[in-house]
Amino acid sequence: MAISSQTQTKPPRAHRRHLPIASGVALALAFTVLVVLNLLPLVWGVITSLKSEADLFRFPPTLFNFTPTAENYQRVVQSGFLGNMQMSLFYSLATVIGTLVLALPAAYAFDRFQFPFRNALFLLIVASIPLALGAAALLIPNYVYFSRLGLTNQWYTLPLIYIAHQLPMAIWIMKGTLEGIPRELDEAAIADGASHFEVLRLIILPLTKPALGAAGVLTFVGAWNEFVAGSVMVDSPALRPIQPAIYNFIGYFGREWGPLTASATLAILPILIAFALFGRLIVSGLTKGSVKG
Template sequence: MEDLRIKMSANSVATARLSAGHERVLPSRRRALPLVGGIIIAALFSLLMILNLLPLVWGMLTSLKAEPDLFRFPPVIFDFAPTLDNYKRVIESGFLGNMQASLIYCVITVVSALALALPAAYAFDRFNFPFRQPLFLLIVASIPLSLGAAALLIPNYLYFTKLGLTNAWFTLPLIYTAHQLPMAIWIIKGTLEGIPKELDEAAIADGASHFGILRHIILPLSRPALGAAGVLVFVGSWNEFVASSVMVDSPALRPIQPAIYNFIGFFGREWGPLTASAMLAIIPILITFALLGRLIVSGLTKGSVKG
């Protein structure tokens, strides 16, 4: 019954806003781009695409070369006999187990970060409490943690060792969640700022609790932001290297990035297995962006324009 009241109140507020003319469809005001400008922009974007794809193509070709072809001079691009020996060696080394461990860590991190970020963003956007603004500024200042915090590695290692939390299946998800949470809160809060507070007021007038509002109104309307935050949290956790190379040392718990580093041996880099493992490591990232990359744009821009 409470769900029905919340939905009815949300629909009534939306209808009132439309009838009052608060949400208007503005006519498009696009200016025609000159032909020369269009050609220049297309050329620049093509050049940028080539520069980004060139290392990927070179790494893929290198991963298919046998050892004699790797050290030929001048280097060959297509004039070689492709082989899958490098991929076979990588798979036999247990690399797929490292990929599975990384996937488990990333899924746990995404679920944990979103479950904590949504109510936190809702509280920062809808409630007034002491030190609200300084706390949110602290969260924004902590966003660079999503890129990995090498400066925090030593204190984290000391604390985790003292508490007996190192070398366990939950060690890296705890660290990843702490690193990615500020960015997730910031993204979701930007979307919540574009959701009218009249929906909350109408639902409260009908007897809904804040948990009901969060579940039945905020959650459905913030799905693009949740998707964008989830994608970025997944990519940041998947690519993390510093903490994952120190906090766990068990081969069964080792994630994918330190596993790639194992092919940089004492006697030099093993370019064939190294590039083959790197090509396998980017497959989940490519799949994630192919399926959910659209959510990044919609989730980051949904709260930028308010009606």
């Protein structure tokens, strides 16, 4: 049987590009150097936190030739540092919950509805994302406003500030994901009698879990690591977050390297746990809406 000349040929399969061996080795070495440079301060800090005062000032410094001790951690615990960790955990979790509860409906409104100044308002939100990094620029006006309203030195002071700082980034992440969700799902649900709240709860919420996880992890890290507002907006030692508590070990007569590195080691543990449990959500959540079908 003759083969028809009109037989359609299948499109060629995409092939992965392979780097030359020299380029692969160079890239692996570059990443190795980058990893070592990032982990070396962390490892050195953990080792320093286990040294006694005599070993701390030994010259030349020793890496492993010393007797480990827990006296620095005991001193940190006795200073009430665990209470500061509990307050920071409360502040961070409250910030995550408040930010996500506000970010998802806001992103849904920006993506699904038309209203006056919609684009201008979203550009303003995107322009406010650096607030999470440049919070020091707003410290004085925030302190003046909160003082006049009697909102300083309260358990809700820092969560309010942290939510305001982290909300623009969360809205931006959520809107990018919503752009990849077909509007036909909303229209079909509304045609069946669902309200917009039900669409948001039953359809949008399950489909945006990766983005919610990514925004939640980034919000948690931002609130946990915040220092400027936490050191000024609250005065009570019982309300002090963890970062100003670490700074207390930098005294007038010099740095107390043992307690300082011990407290820093304890402070980084929740961040490591958060990234170990939810780190994959950052990549999946940030790339969820990057390709639209």
